[in-house]
Amino acid sequence: xxxxxxxxxxxxxxxxxxxxxxxxxxxxxxxxxxxxxxxxxxxxxxxxxxxxxxxxxxxxxxxxxxxxxxxxxxxxxxxxxxxxxxxxxxxxxxxxxxxxxxxxxxxxxxxxxxxxxxxxxxxxxxxxxxxxxxxxxxxxxxxxxxxxxxxxxxxxxxxxxxxxxxxxxxxxxxxxxxxxxxxxxxxxxxxxxxxxxxxxxxxxxxxxxxxxxxxxxxxxxxxxxxxxxxxxxxxxxxxxxxxxxxxxxxxxxxxxxxxxxxxxxxxxxxxxxxxxxxxxxxxxxxxxxxx
Ligand code: HSE
Numbered sequence: 001x002x003x004x005x006x007x008x009x010x011x012x013x014x015x016x017x018x019x020x021x022x023x024x025x026x027x028x029x030x031x032x033x034x035x036x037x038x039x040x041x042x043x044x045x046x047x048x049x050x051x052x053x054x055x056x057x058x059x060x061x062x063x064x065x066x067x068x069x070x071x072x073x074x075x076x077x078x079x080x081x082x083x084x085x086x087x088x089x090x091x092x093x094x095x096x097x098x099x100x101x102x103x104x105x106x107x108x109x110x111x112x113x114x115x116x117x118x119x120x121x122x123x124x125x126x127x128x129x130x131x132x133x134x135x136x137x138x139x140x141x142x143x144x145x146x147x148x149x150x151x152x153x154x155x156x157x158x159x160x161x162x163x164x165x166x167x168x169x170x171x172x173x174x175x176x177x178x179x180x181x182x183x184x185x186x187x188x189x190x191x192x193x194x195x196x197x198x199x200x201x202x203x204x205x206x207x208x209x210x211x212x213x214x215x216x217x218x219x220x221x222x223x224x225x226x227x228x229x230x231x232x233x234x235x236x237x238x239x240x241x242x243x244x245x246x247x248x249x250x251x252x253x254x255x256x257x258x259x260x261x262x263x264x265x266x267x268x269x270x271x272x273x274x275x276x277x278x279x280x281x282x283x284x285x286x287x288x289x290x291x
Contacts (some may be wrong), residue, residue: 025285061120089131092119138287207240
């Protein structure tokens with residue numbers, strides 16, 4: 001028997017669509033695996049009623065198959081599905097790390113990233129490494145088809161999760177298929193600024209580098225209150241605000257001292273619009289931990 005805890009993650013960070021990701025110190029999923037002749041899955045916790053236990057339809061089923069590691073897999077969800085916080089990626093990452101150890105498969109953490117991404121493809125229809133990479137490796141990750149670059153960093157984050165459901169499939173349908181050279185130049189500049197900010201543990205640079213005028217404005221329309229919540233967070237001291245992954249979670253980068261006031265400002269703004277939401281005052285943190 002093995003147990004692994006994999007963190008929530010936030011993909012994109014505005015300017016790094018389908019490339020950037022960060023691990024959050026909380027919330028997290030916990031996965032327990034036990035050797036068995038065939039794979040069976042049991043899901044409890046946040047939003048578990050919406051998650052299929054059929055191994056053909058659950059992210060961890062594909063991971064067990066890829067590692068040739070049949071097991072009874074218990075998933076305790078701390079991360080609600082369809083939140084924009086890498087819920088399915090966390091389960092896939094925890095299962096990959098736990099099964100690799102249980103069956104002595106000898107894969108490195110980096111080798112487990114594409115294996116966990118196979119699980120992601122089961123739910124989103126596409127294999128993205130931008131959530132599974134930080135879920136496994138921790139810190140800030142740059143995931144490209146050529147591989148993953150990881151940077152340890154320490155930045156305060158506030159994530160607010162409204163009681164709205166946005167499916168990744170729907171959020172991908174609104175992504176523009178073309179852009180201008182001006183916006184390309186702006187995006188490259190912002191992505192580079194953000195990366196420098198991660199190296200320097202500098203929330204001002206990271207926040208500025210999250211600016212994105214291509215994907216985020218199109219997706220913001222799917223999140224009731226997004227513009228008002230962003231403005232409230234910035235007024236309360238956030239250095240940058242964007243959509244977390246495909247949404248509906250909204251992510252703010254802050255200095256540590258402003259974390260609480262940013263969280264309150266975002267929650268109050270959702271509340272004023274009659275939308276229930278919860279806030280996580282968190283940090284960029286570690287990847288999957290094996291017990
Ligand atoms: N980069 C992906 C998206 C993350 O924003 O659609 C969700 O899988």
